[in-house]
Amino acid sequence: MRRTHDMGGLDAGGIDISPHDVAPWQKQVMVMRQALGDHADKLVRVDELRRGIEDLDPADYDRLGYFGRWVMAMRKILVEKDVLGEGEIETRVAAIRQQRADARQAG
């Protein structure tokens, strides 16, 4: 059975060749992965990242976008390894969302 990430040979549309900027948060994702990989305990290796991405729900695969997939895969791996807890990540996400909403409101 073909899994979602295995898309070689599928029908698809034209290629958008225009360049896109990489946002600061996306660069942070890249260097976080690198740093986790170079960590003494090798917390997230490239092949582990691949496995994490390939394990994502097919519905999430497209919705998340390229860097979203990296983030969710790293999250899953770090939680599996008890480096971070699901609960503390959720709590922090909610706090940041609130902080940023407040900041936008304040203008």
Place this chain on the structure above:
Amino acid sequence: MTHDHGSEREFQPDLEDSEPGEAELTAQAMRELLVEKGILSAAELRERIERLDAIEPALGGRIVARAWTDAQFKARLLANGTEAVKEFEIDMGDAELMVVEDGPGHHNLIVCTLCSCYPRQVLGLPPDWYKSRNYRSRAVVEPRAVLREFGTEIAEGIDIRVHDSTADIRYMVLPVRPKGTEGWDEDRLAGIVSRDSLVGVTLPRTPTAD
């Protein structure tokens, strides 16, 4: 909540929302927690971003220019790309680099159908199209049509060899040196080698075309 990148969309650009999406918030949360717990350091992350920003695809062009002018370097590059690029102070890390040479009868094209593996250490950040669903799907089955979308026409008699990268092996193309560049020095040669020609979607600029 962020808008939906439905699978019926043809293009999948990474769009910036005015409101941060779930992924961006999660990335920030994870970063903060990892730094607070002393697992990663903020200083290290900052330094890595600076290094990321400093890699230019021009490095790949310089490697090609050296290969075109130094036959022994070219032989080393083709025999063991990982080792040869150390001469440019490039450390491939956990991945191998394979350099594939174009010839009069064949043209190489690089893709990663399963994700988007790319020789970042040599070429910098991959372009969005390389990571796109459409490129990943079609490059392996209709490379000629894909190349046409980049404005590159490869004659029917020329074989197109498509290389599918993996987590462990990254590829870079060594294009054919264009006619009319005899006697050029390395800097001048590097100037006609674009990032896209090292992935194989275009050819180096020929002197007559300028």
